[in-house]
Amino acid sequence: MNKNKEELLHKEPKELMFKLCIPAIIGMVVIGLYSFMDGVFAGQLIGKNAMGAVAVAYPITFLNSAIATLIGIGSSSILSRAIGKNDQETVNKIMGNLLCLVLIFSTIIMVIGIVFAKELLLLTGAEGEILELAVRYLRIIFIGSIFVNFAKSANMVMRGEGIMKKAMLFMTIGAVLNIILDPILITVFGEYGIEGAATATIISQVIQAVITMVYFIRKSKNVRFHKIQIEKTLLPEIFSVGLSAMMMQLMSMIQQTLMYRMAAKYGGNNQLILMGATLRIQALSFIPLWGMSQGLQPVVGTNYGAKLFPRVKKCMNIFILGATILACVFWIPIELFPQKVLSLMITDVEIVNEGITNFRIMYSLFPALGTFIMGVTFFQSIGSAKNAGLLVLLRQVILFVPAIIVFPSIVGISAVWFVSPLIDGIVFIILVYLILKEYKKMDTVNLSEAI
Template identity: 30%
Template structure:
């Protein structure tokens, strides 16, 4: 095992968390800035209807590519614990299985998406005038999804090797290239929504090339043909943990379907555009919290595999403390500058008027989400798939979807926005109880 990965067992937790989380946060920042700028370009250069189209298409493509994210996170949990136990051969076999499973499953979904594109788009909320630009945006991106899926898998494996700077560079390459190509295809060549899709597709491919280069020349995981022999038991272990992330992304996609249809029924295309802006802000504003969560997982997973439970406890407490601090800062900024933030995205007067209030409600409980995110991530890092699944699904699946279905019947569109903080509070309480029980009983053992 390399000196780099053994640092996870020996270095100061704060230093490790900083080393893991800062590159992850910067990578997520570039990725979300990319999405934000993409939305701004589309909203200002094409129109609010194009933002609504993006709100329909992006959950579909993220659902397909999330197989890569799921296999990346689930497999990297297996990989980190294998490295922690000194089982290098299992780590290599795990990585090979991640590659085979990612390309196989993502390609299958692409075929389904291609042959049933209109049905899929309609199911995700491409109602009325939204369908035409949504279809124009969907098809070019669809064929680039396997590359995006591999990028998501590779990113998590890179972090499991404790080489998070390379993971950061991969995300920066994708983000910067997309912004440049957006300007070329949308503004210069005037290709509209199709140009935005081309820009995104090429950015996925460039990210894929960088990650491929990393694994050929820089990675400590040097694969051979023998590692690509399929092992049913190992595949089942990877899938059991991957299912946690994939189920979360699946539930997020179901939520997107319900939200898009509910918002269209309550406020038409403009309401869908409002949520399009809010969803981008959710991705962007919480980047440091998500970065800490990603930085937390390899440290917790490695030390859990090494049965060093005192370091696992310390990692949990430290991660929650810093993630909560950033979440509070995000809450204050959004609360204070909601209207100026919205005005950046569009010149549409109706959208500018309706979005700030909704944005404040959606972010209302953000100061407490660190417990929910870190708690669910711990159970995944520790290989406890059932608890990780339940906690990961708690916000969107068990609370938010039912609330979005019920509250608008009594409060109209306001019922949609207030569902978000209620779901945050309830899921945080549940996660806190699970985490407290785990730390009281299991993590006391040495």
């Protein structure tokens, strides 16, 4: 039994949480800094319209994130359970299959993104200078689709194996490069500063992808490239498990696109800019929770594969508590100091003051998202794609879409801001029910085996 597997199966859950989650959280925050810092530098060095442009472009980039997540989460879930079962044959198929899928899907997304950038951005309600800048930014971002999707999905495989520190290091290298290059290229490009911001991101992602590739070719001991080919036996499970994670990305794209569109429709450009700043800040504060879920995934997957169900439950409960505390770390200062937080993205004091109340409303149930993301990851990790997919659909489509369309037409702009926390509260109740139901099923299996 290798050291990583032994720790996943036997280490004290609290110690395991800190060991796996701290690197994963740092790594995911680093990923979030790519787009967040583009927005900050664009807003501070170019202007509020540039910040708005980067903001409305962000949900469209979820097309890339969706592909990376589909392949990465699906592959890492298979890997964790294969390690738990000592199935080396399956482990050896992971990376070659991953590379083929990334090349195929990323090429399709790259072409769609470049050709239809303007049409996609029009869905957000962007117009005028914001639209023009966003098109210029987005087309460059999509040029790097293959590199960003390989770097992200392969990094998820590293985390699925429990190699958190190296995964964090690789992401940190890319993010630090982006932070360094952003202000330099924005300044050097002058009137084409928005292209400079996008180019900085692409260069950073290419370098991260190359470093990741070298690791799996030369350094990795357990998960390496063998045959570079599509493995048909892996595809059903990759698509089944990864689909809910992919849906979360695509539904986030739909969700944010609708929020931008409704903000522009009922509140004009100022509300669009405020929504852009709010969603960028929310994305950055949500990412540590996603990072924590990456720490949970190998723990649940490996222990579930080994049929250690009481340990699965114990670890899950500890991770939920930790995620809730982590969410509060962001929630408390945002609720107490909204003006200072918004000012990171927007230099116009009048626009900031206009958005304080709605900013607080949007964040009102943020602590519940800790349980939500742990719950979705839990169901992904045990192969319960149905429950994971249901939760994502409820939160981001089935309940959200009708609410965001209907409520603002009745109440006005304030409804655009309170719909999200309202839906989060409803989904939280459903999630708790599904988790407790799964726990009961595990107890039944344990009892039958004992008999």
